[in-house]
Amino acid sequence: MTKNKIRFKKGDLVKVIAGDDKGRKGHILKVFPKTGKVIVEKVHMIKKHAKPTQQNPQGGIITMEAPIEASNVMLFNEKLNAVSKPVYQIHEGHRIRVCKKSGDEL
Secondary structure (H helix, E strand, O other): OOOOOOOOOOOOEEEEOOOOOOOOEEEEEEEEOOOOEEEEOOOOEEEEEEOOOOOOOOOEEEEEEOOEEHHHEEEEEOOOOEEEOEEEEEEOOEEEEEEOOOOOEO
16 A cells, blocks of 8 residues: 555546656556556556357467556657656646646646
8 A cells, every 4th residue: 555645537648757768658547546556558568368158269378468567657749758746736726737847737
């Protein structure tokens, strides 16, 4: 269990900053707040042996993404072409996420 809150949402563009896939970019497919992990497309690919099912009658070995620690990814800003932290600000009574470096709304 993690104490830190995950500041990522499904669909965010992130860059991996640590681990075997360091430097790779992708969108977040799923967030696991209780375990502090995220699944990023085309990052941390694993092979899984699957039994034949109705959706996959052949079965066999499937390549899929595995969760990675949320602390190993950072939000990527395409305008700046750099990573940045998301920051929350109050705007007209609503809490919005803003890029810390550029101030753009996410």
